[in-house]
Amino acid sequence: LAELEAAFQLKGIMEEEKTPPDVFTYGVLMNGLCKDGRLEDASQLFDEMCGRGLVPNDVVYTTLINGHCKHGKVDSGLELYGMMLKKGLRPDLFTYNTLVYGLCKEGDLRRARKVVDEMAQWGLKPDKITYTTLIDGSCKEGYIEMALDIKNKMVGEGITLDDVTFTALISGLCKHGRVVDAERNLREMLEAGWKPDNITYTMVIDGFCKMGDVKMGFKLLKEMQDSGCVPGVVTYNVLMNALCKQGQIKNANMLLDAMLNLGIAPDDITYNILLDCRCKHGNPKEFDQLRCEKGLVHDYASYTSLINEITKPSKDYENS
Template sequence: MRLFDMMKESGCEPDQWTYSELISGLCKGGKLESAISLFTEMVEHGISPNQWSYTAMIDGYCKEGKMDIALSLLARMEEIGCLPSTQTFNALISGLSKANRLSEAEKLCAKMSEQQLLPNTITYTSLIDGLCRNGGTSLAFKIFHEMEKYGCLPNLHTYTTLIYGLCQNGNADDAEKLLEEMERKGLTPDTVTFTSLIDGFVMLGRLDHAFVLFQRMITMGCKPNYRTFNVLLKGLQKECQLLIEKVAIQNESAYGCSSEERITVLESTCTLLSRLSENGCELTVDMYTTLVSGLCREGRSFEAFRLVEDMKERGLSPNMEIYCSLLFSYCKNLDMDPALKTLDLMSSQGFSPPLSIYKALICALCTVERVEEAQKLFQSLLEKQQNGDLIVWMVLVDGLLQEGKTDLCMKFLHLMESMNCSLSSHSYLLLARELSKVVKPLEEEQISKQLVDLKGHMLK
């Protein structure tokens, strides 16, 4: 977008292709509001949207669940004689199917045929997905067989969607047969396929078979994600809880258990790792990384730390991603002592913390009013990192100013000046602009004077 603005400033007017390309990119990147502004600007400049730009906007609205607006755009296309493409219909059918507006999706399929546009694998898979999500697995299979008759070959997503639907209906055995069928046809199951199937057997209480599938997944080189582990964890928690309740009923005093006890996340995670190891599955750094990162995203930094200790006991060394996950989690929870210890440990292991880690630590330290420590950390960052522009953008603009800490931002800027850090004019203007957005009226004149003074000392 910066290049687009520069293009307009230089007097080079964007054409239909330029607008359409940018609108498409913004919609794909999930920036619908920016795409809407650009689409409106395009029309105001007398440039007619084409099939490409309309389809991009329709897809953007569909992904946001704004189906009525998307359908109104289709109607507008048809009014002005801009014919929709297969991609236009696919976006709408997918959106309607996800919104459980299946009858409308089916009508659009029929409309496609009327306009001599043949439904393709994406069209059929979108319908199948909508049906499977809403309990219509039988009808989904009917469409599945119909698409094969018309020469539309099911892809990985088609099979995965059907496997998910069968598992959600308690038909995990049939889902596994479908997995074998897709493999016979040369399609390789991915993480989502296996996770859906594992979940199906866990829901049936067949945890042993779920672990067999997990082992098969690893053997095939398919990397599990946090949801895969979470599915197995829930199965283990349920199994352990049933065991506790059974023991409690048989003998309330046995092992000191009562039916009110619950298995903790940490206990079930450790049980999961032991179970995997017993089943001959080699525990790897990647597995621990997935688990630690997932626990940290859920704010469970204590459990994540204990898991890191467990991996060390097994002779595995934490990687950069594990340390970063822990640090971000500690900072989010404002748990600063373990955060700073982790930073020291990370550095002692030869890892260079990224700038985003320093930003998180400095902002969190300022939030808990440990400003002196934040200042020392900022100073050490300046000593290590020569790119003052990047520091200004990441730590001051995207960090402190985002949290409204203008006084601390200026304090750190003066520290940069004292250490002879230089800035580009672009970074200076960016900082001045962002400061003007958050500064209080009473402070505006004072900060403006400081910025003018700094400009003379810091600009390259």
């Protein structure tokens, strides 16, 4: 921010010395404003530049398009793109990728794919960034088959998938219950030489746990650890929740001990999972001992679990 203000001070000095800024200078200033989210100021600067008889070039237009798309003003970005074409300026791959990103972020895949088709008019081909953005957008909107088709197209065109592409696919597949396919892509990711991170492994573990396959979840946990990827508290919470849902209180306690031995600090979610487990499958009074040993502070979720247990009709009462 200080650098941007200094740049504007320099612009003022240039004007005082009768050395008006050129297109390049205006472009640099607009880029700074766009990065700072000051889109209205950037647009005013654009108007000022045009008012002085300077003709914006492709870099200036792309700078403004990028700024608007990154800050959720995709319609404004498309309007600038239209102006750019009318001026006879040639958009480059970065311009198109920016528009695709903005449209996918808004969930407008139809227009995103239309923009990709327009690239061909300038002899441009989608690259890894274009395809990865489309895959991510398709997955987030639930178009999993479309995402897989794009992946196959990438492979067919000899474009190597990277960790970002694989992670987007795995996330989408897990989110829509395609855990087996997600695990298959995890294997492909490893075979391609990419190392899944904590979040990627945890997504797949969570998917299997939600299917009731806790054994596979623990298999992936061990794989994580063997590969040098350190599981965090979220990973353990996912597994602990799955164990508790199956009534495996003893194994859940063992997992808690394993966490502590590894120096991973349980959080409120961990203890609330255990409390809920004891309320449903054991004796909630045992939780007080656990709470004292581990230093848990009661929170609203704990209170709710206990109230639910206390107010639940007993089997004897129900059968009377």
